[in-house]
Amino acid sequence: MAIRAEAMEAALKSPLHTKRHRFIAFLGSFHGRTMGALSLTASKAAQRRGFGRSFRVLSMCRTQSYRCPQGHRAHDCVCDCICTDLIERQLFKTILPPDEVAAIIVEPIQGEGGYIVPPPKFLDNLRRLCDKYGILLIFDEVQSGMGRTGKMWACDHVGVVPDILVSAKGIASGLPLGVTVARAELMDWGPGAHASTFGGNPVACAAALETIRLLEEKYIANSARVGEYIMGRIVDWPHKHKTVGHVRGRGLMIGIELVKNQETREPNAEARNRLIERAFELGLLVLGCGESTVRLMPRS
Numbered sequence: 594m595a596i597r598a599e600a601m602e603a604a605l606k607s608p609l610h611t612k613r614h615r616f617i618a619f620l621g622s623f624h625g626r627t628m629g630a631l632s633l634t635a636s637k638a639a640q641r642r643g644f645g646r647s648f649r650v651l652s653m654c655r656t657q658s659y660r661c662p663q664g665h666r667a668h669d670c671v672c673d674c675i676c677t678d679l680i681e682r683q684l685f686k687t688i689l690p691p692d693e694v695a696a697i698i699v700e701p702i703q704g705e706g707g708y709i710v711p712p713p714k715f716l717d718n719l720r721r722l723c724d725k726y727g728i729l730l731i732f733d734e735v736q737s738g739m740g741r742t743g744k745m746w747a748c749d750h751v752g753v754v755p756d757i758l759v760s761a762k763g764i765a766s767g768l769p770l771g772v773t774v775a776r777a778e779l780m781d782w783g784p785g786a787h788a789s790t791f792g793g794n795p796v797a798c799a800a801a802l803e804t805i806r807l808l809e810e811k812y813i814a815n816s817a818r819v820g821e822y823i824m825g826r827i828v829d830w831p832h833k834h835k836t837v838g839h840v841r842g843r844g845l846m847i848g849i850e851l852v853k854n855q856e857t858r859e860p861n862a863e864a865r866n867r868l869i870e871r872a873f874e875l876g877l878l879v880l881g882c883g884e885s886t887v888r889l890m891p892r893s
Contacts, residue, residue: 597735597761598625600771603787604698604757605629607729610779613695616650617680621706621883624698624733633698636705659839659850660858677718685726696729696757697722701747704736707883708848710841716753729756729779735771736846739763740808741890743817743844750843766804770797820844823889831855836864847889848882860885 601624608614618624618633625631626640632650634640685691697719703709723730732755737747739760744750746758756779761771769791824847830837838852851868853859865885872879882888 596769596771597759598627598630599789600735600759600761600773601625601630601633601733602627603773604696604731604759604775605633606782606787607731607757607779608695609782609786611695611727611729613693615689615693616695617684617689617697618650619699619703619706621703621709622698622700622733623705659841676715677722681722691726691728694726694728696731698731698733700733700737701751701753702737702742702843702846704846704888705882707850707886708842708846708888709883710843713751716748716751720753723756731755731757731759733759735759735761735763739804740813740816741844741846742842743813743820745808745813747843747846764804765797765800768794768797768800770794770801772801816844819891820847823847836861842889845889845891848886849889850883850886852885 605616616633618635620635622634623636623640624633626634628644631641631644680697681691699716699719700706701716702711720730722728732746732748734746734748738745738758741747741763742750748755748758757773757775759771759773764770764772820843823845824840824842827840827847827849830840830849835855836851836853837849838855838858839848839850841848841850851861851864853861853864860883862885865881865887868887869879869881880888880890
């Protein structure tokens with residue numbers, strides 16, 4: 594069982610508390626490959642080809658400043674509320690009664706979808722929407738959490754607290770461990786409602802405790818410091834290199850998006866793939882994400 598996916602599967606049991614059965618996730622998201630988690634995932638068609646949905650999930654477009662739905666440039670975009678407005682004014686009024694929605698699931702900073710840092714009020718608007726309709730807000734911090742962005746959790750940058758938080762991988766420095774954290778009143782599940790064969794592995798838990806200690810002691814601050822240095826070196830690349838459309842990120846979660854034309858912002862996957870291959874030839878391992886983004890995610 595994939596650790597990330599297993600943690601998300603636990604979060605998807607929120608209907609045990611809410612008595613609701615529908616979920617809202619976002620295009621570009623990645624939440625895992627098991628059937629429940631895969632119902633939320635909308636990063637690449639290949640990940641879902643041949644598999645049906647096991648949950649009732651509606652995927653929404655997600656606000657991002659570089660490709661603002663109103664056509665604003667990245668530094669001018671103020672469309673923080675477009676996504677939540679669409680959910681409330683269109684989705685809830687046409688095809689999805691809000692009292693049937695158990696939870697909205699979102700990555701505070703989208704990982705596989707392109708290292709998308711949302712506009713400042715995006716998460717806050719989701720929090721307000723969820724509170725208004727009694728919907729749970731679930732943050733997937735598997736890639737953005739555990740100090741990666743210069744704070745313990747990416748949501749800490751904007752001060753928004755979820756009802757449920759999912760983390761894995763980095764939480765135990767590579768040992769197999771995933772966690773689903775929720776408020777106590779939400780965990781009113783009866784005996785036998787959930788279990789995991791390898792849950793609570795003592796070695797993995799010991800690694801997680803040591804990881805947390807080291808992060809709090811020095812590595813979260815190091816992520817912020819080194820990330821600021823890297824961003825300072827590359828933030829002006831769109832002015833220096835015509836194939837670089839946008840540089841974005843927080844801490845050591847940095848994306849460099851390559852484009853065919855800076856005005857049209859058309860993604861350039863071919864150039865991205867060539868860059869990754871050439872970097873490998875020179876001894877540097879980097880990964881792609883989204884349509885044409887190179888991600889930099891060095892260890893903190």
